[in-house]
Amino acid sequence: MDDKEKREKMHNVKILGWVAFFGGLSQDMIIPILPTFYAQVLGLSKEMIGLIEGSVTTIVSFMRIISGIVSDKVGKRKSIVFIGYLFSAIGRVLLTLANGTYMVLGLRLIDGIGKGTKDAPRDALVAKSSDKKSMGFSFGLQRMLDTLGSFLGPLITAFLMMLFANYAIHIRYKLIFLIGGLIAFVPIFLIGLYVVEQKGGKLGTTFKLDFSVLKGKFLLFFIVMLVFTLGNSSDAFLILRARSVGVRDAVIPVIIAIFNLSYALLSVPSGILSDRIGRVNVIRLGWFIYAITYLGFALARAPWHIWALYLIYGIYYSTTEGVAKALVAHIVDEQNRGTAFGLYNASMGLLAIPASFIAGYLWDKVSPSAPFYFGALCSFIAIILITLFKIEKS
Numbered sequence: 001m002d003d004k005e006k007r008e009k010m011h012n013v014k015i016l017g018w019v020a021f022f023g024g025l026s027q028d029m030i031i032p033i034l035p036t037f038y039a040q041v042l043g044l045s046k047e048m049i050g051l052i053e054g055s056v057t058t059i060v061s062f063m064r065i066i067s068g069i070v071s072d073k074v075g076k077r078k079s080i081v082f083i084g085y086l087f088s089a090i091g092r093v094l095l096t097l098a099n100g101t102y103m104v105l106g107l108r109l110i111d112g113i114g115k116g117t118k119d120a121p122r123d124a125l126v127a128k129s130s131d132k133k134s135m136g137f138s139f140g141l142q143r144m145l146d147t148l149g150s151f152l153g154p155l156i157t158a159f160l161m162m163l164f165a166n167y168a169i170h171i172r173y174k175l176i177f178l179i180g181g182l183i184a185f186v187p188i189f190l191i192g193l194y195v196v197e198q199k200g201g202k203l204g205t206t207f208k209l210d211f212s213v214l215k216g217k218f219l220l221f222f223i224v225m226l227v228f229t230l231g232n233s234s235d236a237f238l239i240l241r242a243r244s245v246g247v248r249d250a251v252i253p254v255i256i257a258i259f260n261l262s263y264a265l266l267s268v269p270s271g272i273l274s275d276r277i278g279r280v281n282v283i284r285l286g287w288f289i290y291a292i293t294y295l296g297f298a299l300a301r302a303p304w305h306i307w308a309l310y311l312i313y314g315i316y317y318s319t320t321e322g323v324a325k326a327l328v329a330h331i332v333d334e335q336n337r338g339t340a341f342g343l344y345n346a347s348m349g350l351l352a353i354p355a356s357f358i359a360g361y362l363w364d365k366v367s368p369s370a371p372f373y374f375g376a377l378c379s380f381i382a383i384i385l386i387t388l389f390k391i392e393k394s
Helices: 003-041 046-074 077-097 101-128 132-163 169-183 186-194 216-230 236-244 252-277 279-299 303-331 334-365 370-389
Strands: none
Touching (some): 003 169, 046 077, 077 101, 101 132, 101 303, 101 334, 132 303, 216 303, 216 370, 252 279, 334 370
8 A cells, every 4th residue: 555545545534533523513412402302392201202212222223233234235335324424414403393202203213223324334434444553543533533522512502502591492402403413414525525435345245134244253352242241331320320429410411521521532542552552452451441440430439539430431431442443343354344343333232221221220129339340340251251262363
């Protein structure tokens, strides 16, 4: 690969990073206020709210698998990513018109279809645009910009809530949905104008559900990730834990913003570190930090403990999220990466459901500390397994 081609590919990686930034910014302007919109504006019950958001989680996971396989078969990552972001943008901007249960459910499902459609082929396109020696940096850049969007999104929404404070509540929310929805169209223009399709894939092959990628080192890593994820319950339990030790509700968004900033700023350094010392070594470090953090949440007794733990929690995310995707790209052949990323992303999302159920059961039946001891235990088991399996190849 000559220097010109390297520059062109790195340009692709950077543009895809900004695609992730504006996509995350749009999403996290809207998501924090959706529960209140459901309850106070539409008057939905808690059961219906759970059904809507649970349905979105399910459709996202399903579409991640389908889009990953399709992108491998047709060899066209860019067009599928474009379609995914287009669906999400349409679903978000039309929330301004939502006036009842079925309409908001339909729009959230459209957004979920878009989110699930773009994830796996985008990851595969990032991998194809990267040299193996810089894969960690590329995925670290993705996570950094995506998370910066997630950091800024709620802050912008908080500012807009104050700006529109004198408006009727339904007008206030719909104006924010409109602004967030319009921002969701920025990634579409970036993809269409600046992202370059990378050659590859099995053109002309017949589509079928093909899970043959589940073998060898990827299967071993997949199993280890399932063990770890079983103890990685919803971050909602961290918020509940913060409240249980005296953190005020108004302070929690600030703590989460600091967590996102920590995660964002350390993602690229963590990715570069994985390029130098190996993906597995950095993931192992991240899981160890996760275990220590969860033990900290189990033992926390004062609000300042929560501030410190969330800051450390950002380090865990930075050393695992992007680095794990770089490892998947490293151990799977290029023509199967879309399928691999789809299975990886979808399974992690689906296993979050039983993981959160276990955490809730332990919280109610044992103690508020029990879910965090369980999470730490699963993390330590995963560290042992990933060490024994010797997953990373040269």
